Amino acid sequence: xxDASINTKDTTHPGEASFGDYxxxxxxxxxxxxxxxxxxxxxxxxxxxxxxxAFSSILFIAVGAGASGALNMWWDADIxxxxxxxxxxxxxxxxxxxxxxxxIGLALSGLAVMMxxxxxxxxxxxxxxxxxxxxxxxxxxxxKRSTPQNIVIGGAAGAFPPVIGWxxxxxxxxxxxxxxxxxxxxxxxxxxWALALFMRSDYDDAGVPMLTVTHGRRATRxxxxxxxxxxAILAVGTGFSAIGGPIYLSVALILNLxxxxxxxxxxxxxxxxxxxxxxxxxxxFFRLSLWYLFAHFVAILLEAALAPFGLGGWG
Amino acid sequence: xxxxxxxxxxxxxxxxxxxxxLVLVGFIVVVFGLTFVKVTRGxxxxxxxxxxx
Numbered sequence: 001x002x003d004a005s006i007n008t009k010d011t012t013h014p015g016e017a018s019f020g021d022y023x024x025x026x027x028x029x030x031x032x033x034x035x036x037x038x039x040x041x042x043x044x045x046x047x048x049x050x051x052x053x054a055f056s057s058i059l060f061i062a063v064g065a066g067a068s069g070a071l072n073m074w075w076d077a078d079i080x081x082x083x084x085x086x087x088x089x090x091x092x093x094x095x096x097x098x099x100x101x102x103x104i105g106l107a108l109s110g111l112a113v114m115m116x117x118x119x120x121x122x123x124x125x126x127x128x129x130x131x132x133x134x135x136x137x138x139x140x141x142x143x144k145r146s147t148p149q150n151i152v153i154g155g156a157a158g159a160f161p162p163v164i165g166w167x168x169x170x171x172x173x174x175x176x177x178x179x180x181x182x183x184x185x186x187x188x189x190x191x192x193w194a195l196a197l198f199m200r201s202d203y204d205d206a207g208v209p210m211l212t213v214t215h216g217r218r219a220t221r222x223x224x225x226x227x228x229x230x231x232a233i234l235a236v237g238t239g240f241s242a243i244g245g246p247i248y249l250s251v252a253l254i255l256n257l258x259x260x261x262x263x264x265x266x267x268x269x270x271x272x273x274x275x276x277x278x279x280x281x282x283x284x285f286f287r288l289s290l291w292y293l294f295a296h297f298v299a300i301l302l303e304a305a306l307a308p309f310g311l312g313g314w315g
Numbered sequence: 316x317x318x319x320x321x322x323x324x325x326x327x328x329x330x331x332x333x334x335x336x337l338v339l340v341g342f343i344v345v346v347f348g349l350t351f352v353k354v355t356r357g358x359x360x361x362x363x364x365x366x367x368x
Contacts, residue, residue: 018327019334052352056345119349 021095025073025104026066033293034065034161037184040297041165041177044243044304049169056119057168061161064112064128068157070105071136074098076144079206085199105136120168127167131160145207148214155188156181162297176243183238183296186231190224190263191289197221197266198279198286221267224285228263232256235296245313247306248299255292262288 038061042054049057073080073091081092090096109132117125139154147153159181166177196203196212197220203210211220235256239249262285269281306312353359 016324016327017331019331022331023334050352050356052348056349059345115346 017090017095017100021090022100022104024090025070025096025101026063026108027069027072028066030069030158031062031065033158035062036294037180037297038062038161038165038168040301040304041162041180042169043165044162044176044180044300045166045169047169053119054168057116057124058165060112060116060119061128061164061168063108064116064132065161067105067108067112068132068135070101070108071132072140074101074105075136075140077101079145079208082206083202085202109136116164116168121171123171124164124167127160127164131157131164134160145209148209148211150209151192151211152189155185155192158188159184176241179234179238179241179243180297180300182234183231184293186227186234187289187293189227190231190259191286191293193220193224193227194266194282194286194289197274197282217271221269225263225267228259232260240314242313243300243303245303247302247312248296251295251299255295258288259285259292 035058039054039058042049042057073089076086077089077091077098080086080089086092091098091101109129113125113129113132116128135154135157139150139157143150143154162180162184163177166174166180193211196210197217200212200217204213211223215223235252236249238244239252244252262281265281266285274282303312
């Protein structure tokens with residue numbers, strides 16, 4: 001065996017990361033959600049957008065989201081290394097240098113904001129810049145390590161994409177994109193608290209003040225129920241707005257009943273019951289939460305797509 | 316000693332370079348497409364008063 005094979009077989013030297021490692025910095029799974037919700041915001045707007053401008057706008061919103069992900073990975077490398085769920089991310093795994101993540105995050109942030117300003121309009125670019133700032137600075141650097149409300153307030157960063165998509169199309173503000181914002185904003189806490197219930201040692205080990213750590217697991221279960229009730233009222237109420245319609249309302253009624261049932265089940269359980277079945281109910285609720293958001297936005301998209309044929313919306 | 320050209324590091328480096336090249340080509344295509352659409356739609360047309368002057 002040569003020295004070269006010993007040194008290089010299973011390790012990645014700084015500056016020798018693969019393209020995939022750099023791409024992973026952009027949090028592609030989060031980007032999927034951003035692309036989808038921004039696209040729904042753009043297409044639900046009552047304005048026709050040229051396909052090339054729509055494509056470019058969504059692309060640069062996605063790049064901006066990816067840039068904020070890279071900045072998050074740069075700042076959080078120390079706690080990512082401690083948590084099992086995040087230990088394999090490029091920076092804690094030693095594949096990408098922290099300075100590289102920072103440089104990529106800053107460069108892509110500037111590029112995304114500038115290009116969205118050119119592709120769509122300055123208001124959309126300003127909102128994208130604010131979203132990146134909110135996620136990278138307000139949530140990552142400030143709230144995440146200082147308050148158990150980190151997920152609640154930080155959730156706003158993930159809720160902005162449909163608003164930006166709408167502004168790309170219209171160039172102005174309206175109530176409808178803020179209903180989509182509120183939907184994601186209210187959905188985020190129960191989604192992440194369910195995750196915190198069954199990934200419990202991760203947040204404890206990293207010292208992140210999640211609600212489960214600061215207020216206990218009983219309080220977290222109650223919080224999930226309260227937020228789910230508020231979310232259900234909002235989600236069903238949105239069905240009677242301009243972006244709603246019979247399809248959306250049907251989807252919202254079914255999914256919110258299922259979601260409420262899951263939240264009540266979580267609230268009624270104690271730790272002994274959860275540990276006995278390895279948090280089966282909490283895991284099921286978490287999986288349902290992913291379908292919940294996806295289905296609501298697909299329904300909004302369907303209402304908008306069918307409107308020209310006289311089938312979508314409330315006529 | 317020098318690494319053989321087929322070494323894993325070379326493959327990774329080639330993959331990275333190819334990825335960056337494709338991203339740059341994609342970016343050029345997007346900027347070109349965007350410019351074409353904006354110009355043909357008249358987004359950059361001068362106001363009539365300025366044209367007359």
